[in-house]
Amino acid sequence: MKRVRLGGLRLLQSAALLVTAVCSSAAHADWYNDGKVLLTGGVFTVDGAGGGGAVPWATISGYETRDGINGSAAFTYVNLPALQVSFYGVNVGFYDRLELSYVTARLSLNLSNVDLVGLLTQSLNLGDSLGINAWNNTLQMDTYGAKLRLFGDAVYTSDSWIPQVSLGGLYKNNMSKDLVHTLGANKNKDYEVYLAATKVLFPISTLVNYTARYTSANEDGLVGFGECSGNGNCTNKRKIRSEVSIAHLVAKNTAIGGEWQQHGDNLDGKSLNLNGLDTQGLASLLQNLGLGGLSNSLTQKKEGDWFDLFMAYAPNKHISFVVAYLMFGNISVAPDQNGFYFSTHLTF
Template sequence: MKRVRVNGLRIFQCAAILVAGLASSSAWAGWYNNGKVLLTGGVFTVDGAGGGGAVPWATISGYETRDGINGSAGFTYVNLPALQVSFYGVNVGFYDRLELSYVDSRLSLNLPNLQTVALVLDAVDLGDSVGTDVWNSTLPMQTYGVKLRLFGDAVYTSDSWIPQVSIGGLYKVNGNKELVKTLGADKTKDYEIYLAATKILFPLSTLVNVTARYTSANEDGLTGFGYCHNNGLGTGDCKNKRKVRAEVSIAHLVAKNTAIGGEWQQHGNNTGGQSININGLNLTTITNVLSNLGLDLGDSLKQKNEGDWYDLFMAYAPNKHISFTVAYLMFGNISVAPDQNGFYFSTHLTF
């Protein structure tokens, strides 16, 4: 099998070394600032931005005020019945105005139906062309992000009904081009733009965030962007039409260092109902051949309708340097895997 070369981990390691060097230097001491209220910068999202687990907030990550800089590093692990995802990333907040972020992610698909296809394709030397693996098919992705606070202050203007509003951009690059195409996506890399509004209601100890994201992503981009609905002959309709999707987060502070809440993230349904593809051909014919050989896969190679993402979370921050988040995830269908509900663990370091 061909190995996909992704430099994201190397970039992350270099960034971590750079941040560590800055943190130990005398120059960093003059820039460092952590004056914001505990947990108000959010935790490390799967996209790298400050916010909830999946939804970026208008707040700038970290605890810096407008007088300094604060850096963060995060790790997230998602465990679902048929897949696992890990996220490693860093971000930096500048003067409570600008945020830069980077995340390297790995989605592992442990699906018997895909493994069967991979075994057959390996036997005829076609495995490399579709990016599948007999034991574990992996989709790596790198996400580069930027967020700019436009107006408002969620923390220091709590007596005003005007929320903090930020605009952000994400550029996502999927490293397994062949597997993304096999799963029916049109593109392996694309950009997203979002507008987030966050309001902290201090009398209720509650944060409310609403985000509008302009995107064509399939499963947050982990399985590509857009769709190619083919006719079984290697030709068909390929589009990457972006739409605005809604996202909501609500977090309630039950103690000064503990928050509970939930999120909803609207998703599209670009590839639902379509068979996975091999070199532009869908697998309807191949499925019939496998059935004749005693390998009856039925509709298991058809993409399920993509579901919205929901989660219920608890975040705990013993101090301003570390926080932990656990969540129960309700992701619905992902690619050819139905009913993907499971658990999420994340740790967020700030310095």
């Protein structure tokens, strides 16, 4: 795991250096370009694509026009009661047509019930195969993305109702394979495809976006893809899920808005998978021993859709900040995960 994490960090560092080098060299070759209107490229999503905080837009990240290249790097921190996530990423926009991105996420779980299971399974020498520690459980996921603008222009064709439409793809690799399977997922890595349509309505200074995502992800992939039941029956059925963003420009450098991201039900009602051990029975045993009723707390809650309310501020085209209030509902065995989000986005 340490080698994997070090590899991911080295890849991120190399990508960041590549973005800087490309953009610096491009400036000398008249490739670098930042001619688009402030904030119209979107900010850095948790998947690395240009868009809102969680929803990818049809716009190509950065401020490049069709005559140039623009690169970005970003850091995002999400703070919820039961988990904290840090995202580090880079992306590059080519001629306002193609976008390539990479982001790595590190998630820390603070679940006392799972920690207790980790303590017990480690005592029984089952901990290594389950990926659960007695404390400080962590997940890491790397996401590679590409987006291609198909047709339309979100900004400069205000006299037309035709939106900008882009096709995107994401490949997500969750490094914490054992823990993901313990949480009930079928796969720790998978692909997603999305189609996004974005339009800026200049008369009311408002951007609207709709994205259809084809995926089997649980919590955006942070807890894997698909599901496995206790009897070993595993499925990875992908479905089309809807996502919506609305952003209103209150000043030329400040926007407020909200997002909704539809989620699936793969793990709803599923107990933790402890190498085939019935956690319902384990919970009853612990209750008889006076350790509390863990039956409910070891069962996955109904996965909630993601909602957020955000404010984005860009003092110039080189840096922007986003703060948001997140309403993520239930995540795995943790209910009511509402909290805060902070992101800074650097554009080169």
